[in-house]
Amino acid sequence: MHILITGAAGMLGAKLARSLVTDPPEGLSRLTLLDVAAPQPPVGAPVPIVASTLDVADPSAVAARIAKRPDVVFHLAAVVSGEAEADFDKGYAVNFDGTRALFDSIRALPDYRPRVVFASSIAVFGAPFPETIPEEFHLTPLTSYGTQKAMGELMLADYTRRGFLDGIGLRLPTICVRPGRPNKAASGFFSNIIREPLAGKEAVLPVEEDVRHWFASPRAAVGFLRHALAMDLEAIGPRRNLTLPGLSATVGEQIEALRRAAGDEAVARIRREPDPVIAGIVAGWATRFDAGRAEGLGFRAERTFDEIVAAHVEDELGGTVGARG
Amino acid sequence: MHILITGAAGMLGAKLARSLVTDPPEGLSRLTLLDVAAPQPPVGAPVPIVASTLDVADPSAVAARIAKRPDVVFHLAAVVSGEAEADFDKGYAVNFDGTRALFDSIRALPDYRPRVVFASSIAVFGAPFPETIPEEFHLTPLTSYGTQKAMGELMLADYTRRGFLDGIGLRLPTICVRPGRPNKAASGFFSNIIREPLAGKEAVLPVEEDVRHWFASPRAAVGFLRHALAMDLEAIGPRRNLTLPGLSATVGEQIEALRRAAGDEAVARIRREPDPVIAGIVAGWATRFDAGRAEGLGFRAERTFDEIVAAHVEDELGGTVGARG
Numbered sequence: 001m002h003i004l005i006t007g008a009a010g011m012l013g014a015k016l017a018r019s020l021v022t023d024p025p026e027g028l029s030r031l032t033l034l035d036v037a038a039p040q041p042p043v044g045a046p047v048p049i050v051a052s053t054l055d056v057a058d059p060s061a062v063a064a065r066i067a068k069r070p071d072v073v074f075h076l077a078a079v080v081s082g083e084a085e086a087d088f089d090k091g092y093a094v095n096f097d098g099t100r101a102l103f104d105s106i107r108a109l110p111d112y113r114p115r116v117v118f119a120s121s122i123a124v125f126g127a128p129f130p131e132t133i134p135e136e137f138h139l140t141p142l143t144s145y146g147t148q149k150a151m152g153e154l155m156l157a158d159y160t161r162r163g164f165l166d167g168i169g170l171r172l173p174t175i176c177v178r179p180g181r182p183n184k185a186a187s188g189f190f191s192n193i194i195r196e197p198l199a200g201k202e203a204v205l206p207v208e209e210d211v212r213h214w215f216a217s218p219r220a221a222v223g224f225l226r227h228a229l230a231m232d233l234e235a236i237g238p239r240r241n242l243t244l245p246g247l248s249a250t251v252g253e254q255i256e257a258l259r260r261a262a263g264d265e266a267v268a269r270i271r272r273e274p275d276p277v278i279a280g281i282v283a284g285w286a287t288r289f290d291a292g293r294a295e296g297l298g299f300r301a302e303r304t305f306d307e308i309v310a311a312h313v314e315d316e317l318g319g320t321v322g323a324r325g
Numbered sequence: 326m327h328i329l330i331t332g333a334a335g336m337l338g339a340k341l342a343r344s345l346v347t348d349p350p351e352g353l354s355r356l357t358l359l360d361v362a363a364p365q366p367p368v369g370a371p372v373p374i375v376a377s378t379l380d381v382a383d384p385s386a387v388a389a390r391i392a393k394r395p396d397v398v399f400h401l402a403a404v405v406s407g408e409a410e411a412d413f414d415k416g417y418a419v420n421f422d423g424t425r426a427l428f429d430s431i432r433a434l435p436d437y438r439p440r441v442v443f444a445s446s447i448a449v450f451g452a453p454f455p456e457t458i459p460e461e462f463h464l465t466p467l468t469s470y471g472t473q474k475a476m477g478e479l480m481l482a483d484y485t486r487r488g489f490l491d492g493i494g495l496r497l498p499t500i501c502v503r504p505g506r507p508n509k510a511a512s513g514f515f516s517n518i519i520r521e522p523l524a525g526k527e528a529v530l531p532v533e534e535d536v537r538h539w540f541a542s543p544r545a546a547v548g549f550l551r552h553a554l555a556m557d558l559e560a561i562g563p564r565r566n567l568t569l570p571g572l573s574a575t576v577g578e579q580i581e582a583l584r585r586a587a588g589d590e591a592v593a594r595i596r597r598e599p600d601p602v603i604a605g606i607v608a609g610w611a612t613r614f615d616a617g618r619a620e621g622l623g624f625r626a627e628r629t630f631d632e633i634v635a636a637h638v639e640d641e642l643g644g645t646v647g648a649r650g
């Protein structure tokens with residue numbers, strides 16, 4: 001089984017690649033890791049790895065990679081929400097045309113119908129929302145990124161229905177705790193207020209504690225992707241895009257989980273700096289989903305924010321909270 | 326006000342053009358009628374009319390038309406469902422890429438933000454359905470045509486949000502009674518069983534009488550388009566695509582309306598020839614919608630099938646049922 005990952009240098013792509021190397025799925029024979037900058041291949045791989053550059057906005061480059069006929073394609077490459085909003089053309093070129101080029105490259109090859117796991121997002125939904133967003137809620141994205149992902153979902157379902165590929169679209173929750181440095185995403189603070197205090201650093205909280213959002217850990221996200229690799233896709237039926245399970249938690253609940261893990265001293269490192277712009281953006285985000293269909297298909301997320309904090313401590317901090325006061 | 330219509334040679338486009346000529350909206354100064362074959366311009370127009378060819382799948386041709394900066398664009402051009410299913414490439418080229426080329430041509434012009442009325446379809450929805458499909462039901466089309474229309478809707482909303490155009494998407498019910506000859510569309514019988522008997526001809530009914538579907542007359546459809554021309558689009562909010570009102574009726578109810586209009590003799594011209602293939606296709610179609618949002622915005626359809634039959638008799642048969650026994 002040859003697995004190809006686009007966006008393999010991203011946070012999730014790199015974690016997926018590492019997972020596939022340390023715990024290889026049965027039959028794994030080859031791994032191709034692609035991104036705009038060549039990904040760092042994980043060490044100790046039991047199978048040949050190609051780690052190389054691919055700009056998904058370049059259709060001939062995409063076709064050349066697909067010509068190797070990978071059995072499974074994880075399509076994670078994307079321009080993030082803020083960049084897709086700032087650069088309209090680039091967002092459509094990468095997030096939409098890149099996805100279409102991938103699907104059309106697959107369609108162009110005879111006797112070829114790979115599994116395609118498409119990373120979608122809860123950004124396909126847009127406010128106003130009911131308190132819990134049902135499985136059958138319509139897609140009315142309020143960003144270009146969400147629009148591009150929704151269009152990708154529609155194509156994925158149509159190309160699957162036509163037999164060109166065997167697709168599954170995964171609407172990932174907001175990933176938290178994101179490792180690495182604080183980034184400029186409006187959602188960044190959800191991770192910053194946990195990660196930075198755990199590392200002994202200050203973090204800025206721009207919203208009120210009653211703000212509620214929908215989370216899964218990076219570990220859970222890798223679990224989603226691995227499950228999409230292993231499961232029987234026929235069981236999904238024609239509605240190939242799934243809202244994945246997550247944890248609905250408030251910022252206040254996040255902070256209390258941090259306190260239980262690392263004490264008052266860690267919580268004291270959160271500095272409240274209300275930002276009406278960020279508060280306004282976040283007010284339009286989803287707070288809670290019914291993900292019963294994905295749960296019925298075996299997808300699993302954390303059930304408490306303590307589990308999310310624990311996953312971060314174990315996976316990123318070697319299992320101990322060094323900064324505990 | 327310069328109004329441009331794509332698909333102006335189609336049934337709906339031609340009726341819209343005629344309506345704009347016989348009952349011109351205030352400020353109408355120019356009409357451009359475009360289709361793959363040049364439309365027949367309506368006679369007696371009070372303003373200059375250009376009737377010409379346009380293949381919407383040709384981006385430079387689209388841009389040349391948009392360079393004239395029409396104030397309003399009715400985008401009706403499309404490959405129909407059956408053809409989009411039979412010819413995958415053509416369906417995406419016309420229905421999706423053509424729509425995108427139109428939107429991008431508009432976006433490319435500075436200081437230009439025309440009203441764009443996009444003809445979408447209830448084909449953006451796919452079974453299984455609840456008995457009444459709510460406003461917020463998700464889009465899971467089961468045809469390539471429906472997929473392309475849904476992708477167009479998403480772009481329309483995003484391009485509107487970004488300020489490139491001022492869009493409204495109209496999910497038209499199945500148009501009934503369609504004038505003209507019987508066509509090969511799976512939905513054709515809904516019109517055939519009314520139109521043909523009224524003209525003294527035989528019609529084939531391939532499904533049971535309890536089959537229920539969602540209808541509006543051609544007259545109501547022109548009314549929808551004219552309303553979308555006149556209304557305040559800001560009132561819609563960011564969810565710019567509307568499920569339009571229609572009439573939910575069974576085939577049996579259609580037949581009884583025919584009987585009331587034209588007697589038993591007309592009904593006797595319906596020949597029952599059950600076709601399991603057509604019955605299977607139709608079983609996946611929507612039967613009833615909540616269209617409260619569009620109704621609240623002033624869109625109106627027929628409330629009984631008798632009104633639909635009467636509209637056909639008045640608009641296509643000069644007001645009398647010639648074949649009445």
